[in-house]
Amino acid sequence: MTKEDIIRKLQDKFGSDLEVVQNNQPEPFVYISKDKYREFCRHVKTDPELDFDFLFQLAGVHYPMPSAGSGSSDERFEVVLSLSSHAKIHRMVAKVKLDIIDPEIETISDIWAAANWYERESMELFGIKFLHHPDPRPLLLVEDWEFGYPMRKGWTGPDFIPMPEK
Amino acid sequence: MSTIKETIKGFWNLIVGLVTTAKYLPRPAVTLQYPSERWTMPERSRGVVVLLSDPETGELNCNACLVCMKQCPVSAITVTQAKNEKEERYPATFTIDNTLCCFCGICEEVCNFDSIKLTGKYEFSVFNKADLIYDRDKLQELGRDVKYEKKRKPKPAPRPAAKPSEAATASAEKPESTETDKAPSGEEIP
Amino acid sequence: MLELDKALLAIYAGLKTWFISSGIPVIWLDLLVMIFAGIVLIAVLALTALFLVWWERKISAHIQDRLGPMRTGPHGVLQTLADGLKLLQKEDIIPSKADRKVFFWAPVIAFVAAFMAYIVIPFGKGLMARDLNIGIVYVLAITTFTVISLLMAGWASNNKYALLGGMRSAAQIVSYEVPLTLSVLGAVMLAGTMSLNEIVEAQGPYFWRWYWLPQLLGFAIYFVAATAEVNRTPFDLPEAEQELVAGFNVEYSGMKFAMFFLAEFVNMFTVSAVATTLFLGGWQPPIPGLAFIPSWVWFLSKTLFLVFVLMWFRWTYPRLRVDQLMDFAWKFLLPLAFINIFLTGLGVYIFK
């Protein structure tokens, strides 16, 4: 399916919960509302025409400053899913905005098992809480890590050496 | 019956394996006995970073434009500018921290004055970590025997102070550079 | 060239006359000879083991298109000696939770058992420490001692990898002992004796009359089972490096490790020597015309060839899995060994 087809199909289904990012990329970039997030994920995976059976990656992004970022201008966390379909050979980027304070969202590791580790990573690096995650242990950091969430903007830790500004 | 066939085939393949390894037994070794034999490094090899000097005058090509320092992804290069009495820039200090250097070659690429180069030298292990921080004299000494060709057309320099040809002549006409090197503190540009 | 046995006999005869003339009981001389033989055996075997370690490294290196040790001595012949000296200097670490006594005795047993087998091996014509009339049974009994030492090492280390290695070795050696013994029986049946020297004598100096030809199956079974018996690849599960790190000797260091290591190589030499004795005519030359070459040269060259084949195996094959190993012993080798005994018996009945 082409970019327009996917967007049209998703807009029909989700209406105002879906916000399309205008850009010149070959794949659609969409924002989905937090409430419909799980339903959206389940739909795009199971719908035979969309058939996004492959979670390419899941990333957390931190937008602490207003006006940073491209799509919107409010301070927020984002969870970005890159999805692709083996059968239909198309792909999509779905994003969801989270509150800047106590970001939390339902897990999708039961929909795509691949999300398990990505969510654990985002949990420890960004402090995004994935509710009902089957195994909410830190993945990459040491078990007794106590210096906050290193991937947040402006983070400094005990051994943090900033890149010299030249 | 097929079991017997499989067994025979299996034994045959075991023998094929033995023959293959035996084939390599009498062949000469592909390895080198390192300290006594050495590989010739290719001309493009990216090893220890050196500073190049003008082959005629023996002066450094560098005119302290700081572009390598800015572009270095690991901040391994530290340069301080100074000006000689002709108001031409030269590096008062030029330090490369080899404990940080990742030999990516960006400094060589961005340099507009053929003054920094990654060479095929690779034997620089020392017992003291501090000895890996090379200063200007050491870098110049390492670069003495390095051949290079002026292959790059000078791009417009980021600071319009010196053109490459001028820089070369400037460094050529710098007879007291070693003295200024000994007392560079007064001439440093902050 | 030097015929060692004649020289030794001459020396013995000379000493005997001197002892008798001096009035000392000849029993002292016999004791002296025994001690001398023991010392010589240990010295020769220790040297052999050192040599085999170096040889293995060289063979592996050349198979793999490299050179191996080159620095100590010409082509690195002294490398094992240097390694041994280094290991001697190493700290002897005993894990704090280990069973200290068992931990200490395991390598000693392995080492002693490895050397004891050589008492009955005929290195040359008349060159053997003791000609036991049940020599082959003695060798089989002694070589199985290894399993006890490996089990002890695995248990005493108090390490799960070591324990797994010890258990694997126990299962493996006990299993392969059965086809090994059965395959030896064929040669014993042909020779009609259990004395190793007499088995060699029975084969005679004709290579087509050696037992490898009538006992081709038995020889193959013996060789495969022996490979498993000495824990060589493809049967090196007890110390499978990629699975169990180092298996039973994972906690051993310094000289204790060296003892295990040397014992392994001595064992490898043992099984090759026994195979030579039983199937390749021992110290007999292949044709009578070559008898001017000393018998011990023949014995050593045949044995070293078999050792080389063992090494060749090791540097070619992957390793079996533990259940495949057991299947191979009980479902493949054992029936074949029985068939071999049956056929041998039939042959002996028909042709003799």
Place this chain on the structure above:
Amino acid sequence: MDRVLNNTELRDEEFLINMGPQHPSTHGVLRLVLKMEGEFIRDLVPHVGYLHRSIEKIAENRTYNQFMPYTDRIDYCASMPSNQAWAVAIEKLAGIEVPEKAEYLRVIMTELNRIASHLIYLGVMSLDLGAVTPFLYTFREREWILDLFEMTCGQRLTYHYIRIGGVSRDIPPEFGKSLKAFVADFRKKLDDYEAILTENPIFLGRTKNVGVLPLDVAKDCGASGPTIRGSNFAWDIRKAEPYSVYPKLNFTIPTGKVGDVWDRYIVRIQEMRQSCNLAEQALDGLPESDVIRAKLPAVLKPPAGEVFSRIEAPRGEMGYYVVSTGDKKPYRVKIRTASYGNLQVLAPISIGWKIGDLVAIFGSLDVILPEVDR
């Protein structure tokens, strides 16, 4: 599937083994906690992160060009595809046209790198199974490839060759001859490896029907590359979503049959043959030109926006998700590596097998730990 194993959950005859982070067959620093019953694995929990170098955080503090050397260090066995994925992402973001010759050079280099990476896989896999000699043989051939790389870009491991907008240098004149000689020689050497391994009954016994990876598990866990192709699924980004000049080149996607260790092995062997063909084809099709790098400003500032790139690295799909704010530094870089997905299938497919099989299965997944930990 993932949780902490502890001693209190154990039944009789069960025990825990801590395999790694220092273990000969965990390829670096993976730690596996195994619940064993004798030789059998009853449960398995992987622990990663021992090589975490926070490359994503570093990326936020480097300019686009400065980050390129760091991509070498994500997957040290296949730096060229890592470089290429980053270059492709930024080119897509900034709309940079890459010269055709550079694309051909990229194909030559990435395919050679694919062979080099698969050679490491082959050697290490056979080493895991106890055969030491193929390990040395594969490294011997890999040296030749590394010589080709060193000849071209000056480094043997961290190439930093593919750049944003092209490649750093043209190939030297003797490169083509050496490459042809290598490909001719390597095809014979591949036959040698196959003689030692492919039909060897011990190898077959260790790999056939061991660690079968069902296709749905592979898709669900995000496995890609030879791992998913071994499960009889012809999926290759080079064919599915072609990039670079792959549409002009002629190659096939080898697949396995059932998805066991042997299938993953044979897929990689055949991929090496395909890569030989690809490298040769790309060398023959190399356009006569001096332009190997697009003209770019000294400090690259792509327009604000986001992009995700996706290429076929030796181990599977690799890609970057990059958010730009129009600054000289990326705002956020998320690195998606192939091993990350491939490692997640380890636990589901190795439970119930023996510890020796675990080593074979893990070897067949060809996981590079720095890629997982980043």
